[in-house]
Amino acid sequence: MLQLDGLIAMAIQEDIGHGDVTSLAVVDTNLHADASVIAKEPLVLSGCVPFNRVFALLDPGVRVHCTFEDGAAVEKDDRFIELSGRARSLLAGERTALNLLQRLCGVATLTRRMVDAVAGTKCRLLDTRKTTPLWRALEKEAVRHGGGSNHRFGLSDGILIKDNHLAAAGSVADAVRRARTHAPHGLKVEVEVDNLDQFDEALRAGADIILLDNFGLDRIRQAVSKADGRCLLEVSGGVTLENVRSIAETGVDFVSSGALTHSARAMDISMEFRPR
Amino acid sequence: MLQLDGLIAMAIQEDIGHGDVTSLAVVDTNLHADASVIAKEPLVLSGCVPFNRVFALLDPGVRVHCTFEDGAAVEKDDRFIELSGRARSLLAGERTALNLLQRLCGVATLTRRMVDAVAGTKCRLLDTRKTTPLWRALEKEAVRHGGGSNHRFGLSDGILIKDNHLAAAGSVADAVRRARTHAPHGLKVEVEVDNLDQFDEALRAGADIILLDNFGLDRIRQAVSKADGRCLLEVSGGVTLENVRSIAETGVDFVSSGALTHSARAMDISMEFRPR
Amino acid sequence: MLQLDGLIAMAIQEDIGHGDVTSLAVVDTNLHADASVIAKEPLVLSGCVPFNRVFALLDPGVRVHCTFEDGAAVEKDDRFIELSGRARSLLAGERTALNLLQRLCGVATLTRRMVDAVAGTKCRLLDTRKTTPLWRALEKEAVRHGGGSNHRFGLSDGILIKDNHLAAAGSVADAVRRARTHAPHGLKVEVEVDNLDQFDEALRAGADIILLDNFGLDRIRQAVSKADGRCLLEVSGGVTLENVRSIAETGVDFVSSGALTHSARAMDISMEFRPR
Amino acid sequence: MLQLDGLIAMAIQEDIGHGDVTSLAVVDTNLHADASVIAKEPLVLSGCVPFNRVFALLDPGVRVHCTFEDGAAVEKDDRFIELSGRARSLLAGERTALNLLQRLCGVATLTRRMVDAVAGTKCRLLDTRKTTPLWRALEKEAVRHGGGSNHRFGLSDGILIKDNHLAAAGSVADAVRRARTHAPHGLKVEVEVDNLDQFDEALRAGADIILLDNFGLDRIRQAVSKADGRCLLEVSGGVTLENVRSIAETGVDFVSSGALTHSARAMDISMEFRPR
Amino acid sequence: MLQLDGLIAMAIQEDIGHGDVTSLAVVDTNLHADASVIAKEPLVLSGCVPFNRVFALLDPGVRVHCTFEDGAAVEKDDRFIELSGRARSLLAGERTALNLLQRLCGVATLTRRMVDAVAGTKCRLLDTRKTTPLWRALEKEAVRHGGGSNHRFGLSDGILIKDNHLAAAGSVADAVRRARTHAPHGLKVEVEVDNLDQFDEALRAGADIILLDNFGLDRIRQAVSKADGRCLLEVSGGVTLENVRSIAETGVDFVSSGALTHSARAMDISMEFRPR
């Protein structure tokens, strides 16, 4: 909360600048109002906490009540948040609060569609580090609200040896060995491989998790068969709503998708205002 | 630059946490490398400055050279940024730098397509305040790189009387009069209207700019005809690549679109790494 | 409030350093007291909010009650703020709170005298950007409490083409044209001119506001006559209590004065302390 | 420097907001210029360092050269700082840099006049804590540039028992005794007294420094005679350019004046701009 | 409190990172618990305020009650702080709160042993600037909780001329004279001397306090005898629990010890947890 509040205070400041000149001129200082947040299309809810903090930081006198919980499916025209307070405060926080909410609902909604597509398989849907800078914690939470799981948060809480590391380390075997020896012993070692030769090498080297990058379905199935439960398998690259179920049905443990966070479109949400 | 650097330092910190455990274990501390940033699809470039600042803040020893300028059209497979420096630094900054770049190129590219669609008309394409919190300055610059123009930056540098303000102020005429009297005299008064009655009232009240929200083409043409050059006209709501030219050809001065910033998808860009 | 609190916390820290060694040694930790803030000369009040925030941030247990409102005329010997709380907290915040209050009352009081001098004319009194760094928002509010109006807040919310810009742009006409084309369309274009030739050029170029810098009364009258309502007129330079009414009576719209903020002297205000 | 840079970066931000819309529109991005800072009236210089830091933080490519040193007497029309660099950078920093410089020169100039008035006596002129919040370090340095000396910086580096502390502690003797016992042993104990009875009590209690507040010349002379060198004596209250020499000639060690910092008017200084 | 809260928020962040992955997975979000802080060895208590602030900042719903006061002697197995609140919050703050508490109790406990060793003499035990960076205020408070007194807080609130200053200034006499003339007049002048010749020179120069560094008992006694009450005397260097009383009995005013803060070991303290 401490960090989130710092970011939100900066975001409010970004929008308000030295003051809301329209409201100061046009809206009476003592006018109070009620407002409702309305879904203009079906969506999966995420962002109640940051929405709330925008108003809490701006004016502790504003009351915000979420009538649905994060993760809930909200229908078109549902009013899912109710607010009341000074009209100037509601207007000052509206855009910043909605900008966060629309984006986070976008991530949760896209995630939910992908998760639904793999329902019934053991495969879990993962996000990546391809998130909006400074809002990763919220976006990864939105992925969870959508039913997905989180890959590592950043560079310090997971080992993932990628193509650029392999170029630097020389070979898959060397890279895995170095990670085993020098990286924190509480972290599993994951290696990204581009082809079956690298896959075999990673398996022999004892990688805990192998990430199959841009493998076709056939090669994924070969990898599942070779691994035979000795390591966890993750698939990434070119994952779409159309092909995600076929991938999941190969028996891999995880599918990861950067699009969940980097290309989710904002949900259409508006705020309706009723002066008292 | 001062503010941008502050944000970027926080973004680097968000990704790196207490350290890049993979590189520390797998990549030699003294290994140097070259790297190229490659477009995997055609795009309009935006984000050279923040890309550069990521590495400048992380390790002043990394050299970054943009071979195209912001605003340039980059073809698929073009290498448009070249880097060299310590391998660990390149790997540590890669994700944060690309996350910013991919998003900003996305905004510039979408903007360029819309701008091209209205080419030859006098109509200018505007952004909105529906930007990613904390990155508004960069996203509005990306709109300019794409050929668009910026609407007000935030609540303090432009007067825009919207539906919620009208609800509070009582009438269009009252709201415009109050803005004239109380708001900073150097700012023009813009009013958003939902129908032609409101439009007439705004025109009579002497609004400098009138924003036609969700007007069909017919009604837009009526408004243009009534205004007859006495005020500037802006159109918003439901603007798409398909209909933007028809709107522009009605003779309005501006079309604004929130989608430019809130729903542009990230461009596909990768970084290729060559150890020395 | 978020930004103000940050500045005030830093100001408190500046004065208190690692602790108030006198009070810690001399005043019992549990001693409570009442205190009154007293005007030692007549003044226009401004600064109740920052005065209050000093104590709110220092010790939420201190109660502060302003018995007059910002903008009120306070007589000599009036007690206009009453406080109560821990004696150590009152003593620790006293100087920072008074330093802010004395300065802001100074600005409001000087402004009121100038505003009274132009009473009955249509001319409005404006401040400038010649404010105390970091306290601009409070000083501009003090100007409003004194009855004045605010010029632009800073470089981003108003276009003002000054002599140094003209030197760079080449001519008044070119400068105005460039501002029309490239600056945000919601901002009016203001140009500062030094003589009537420049004035004519600015008028022809269609400037929205023309600032007559260091014009004598005769030339101001000529400008008013030439403008004939086609643009707003502002006068600056050498404005004093003695000549401001004559300037206002020429029919200009605005007179601006840097002295309101950069050279107002601090009002004589003291805090009287009554241990319980 | 670390703290100063932080404050100056915030002050720049306060003025520039999201960008200098006038210069961005009117001044070519590649235009370079020279500029001179000119005294429009005689003054004592203070503020070269913060003036310099404004431009160093804004654009390291701007070169600033002070042709006089802080503390120097500058004549009317002297050009005492020369700058060169990108025109946009010079224009963006101009106001913030001048706002600081004009105020600090004001403090140094007023101080110099007071110091000159007591020349030849052993009496030193002191400032107080009545400074502009957040700029105390610079204002106290300006006092030194003017030839004055500094009283304590804040509440933690000097013991000064004032009327409000005496009200809390009960008696002068008790207050001095408590300060001796509980306050840091490296700090001298100073007591402010309102009358000769309190003075006698403070002298008996062994105060290191006694501050005579609002004493007339006769009573000051009595105090000097009674003290007979056993403690240092300081005078405050109603000190003016007219009476400061008479006070100094009584033989007191220090005269302190809040007006040096809280009511110095800004010096008239301008920046002249020459595009290359 | 303002500064302390800032530091503690950063310390919490240091430990929690992007979240407590163990508690999030293993502990129900709604589980509440009570907890007790228990001394595993006898100690002098210090740190109740920072312990409390950790939880106040992390989760205002956690209640913390200290059953002993700072400065109290706590026995082995005493439960001296009781907490209740959400289990996840208690677990998230536990380590940061204990890390601060264990260290501060260590300082207070070591100080108390040294203070007890000089009981009955007039000699006061002082700390130094050899504190943990960023936690000086808390550690100096812990010294007071242990019964010691504080030397200057930092470089700005006390004059202490050390060997390196003497090397720069040339002679003891010159250094003292320069300090008298140029340093703030409210601060006493202290000089550190290495031998009796320097001591004599410092005494003649009128130092207010002389610090005898690494003097043996004989030479300390000679210095006490020579000083004869004309200045305060402090001893430092090689002070231990074994020799501190002998030093105190020579009649010096102060003994100072860096070990109080730089080498106190952490006290053994644990937190016991009882889910409701």
Place this chain on the structure above:
Amino acid sequence: MLQLDGLIAMAIQEDIGHGDVTSLAVVDTNLHADASVIAKEPLVLSGCVPFNRVFALLDPGVRVHCTFEDGAAVEKDDRFIELSGRARSLLAGERTALNLLQRLCGVATLTRRMVDAVAGTKCRLLDTRKTTPLWRALEKEAVRHGGGSNHRFGLSDGILIKDNHLAAAGSVADAVRRARTHAPHGLKVEVEVDNLDQFDEALRAGADIILLDNFGLDRIRQAVSKADGRCLLEVSGGVTLENVRSIAETGVDFVSSGALTHSARAMDISMEFRPR
């Protein structure tokens, strides 16, 4: 580096306050000096980077050269860092730089002694989260300089189920199962156990690492035998220089010790100063 610099800037500020009054008075502004950092006892070096950053942030003109590398064994009287620059800068940074260095060398030196004690076994020495708040990254680096390895950095990059979590979760088996299901899949699951029953349960539940807390040598041997390589074993509690080798020889993988960081005493290091 970005975060470290922020902390060090605050630490410098903590010590310097509003200025080094002694050096400003006693040391000429233009005096330059050389200085050497000298070990007064044998030590393992750690802290060259932060030592360097103190002076880099304070005065970029100071040159600092470490003649040994972090991790090196330094003998008594070795001069291991050489500095040169303005005398005032050297004196202003001395204490903060040494406070960090003395502590970090203390941690590295104590770690080295423990590491040497287990030389030749496969057992690795680990630190804990019992570090000085805000300086964890440096202290964990000092452990590595001493030859130890790091346990998890904080709560977000490692799963460690401790007694308080077990109390909340109900049973070892439940806790491990929940961690497997809900915690990030890239992290191994570690469980702390107090007795062999818990140990058996943890082994059956498939814990990746089991931490034997306060087990005697016999029980440790039983655990090693039961585990038979199926999981990693760590020992903590009551580890001393005397018993660490016996523990290591049982065949456990790790021994962890909080004392490495919470109770290492500061090394005796001084800075010798030579004015030019």
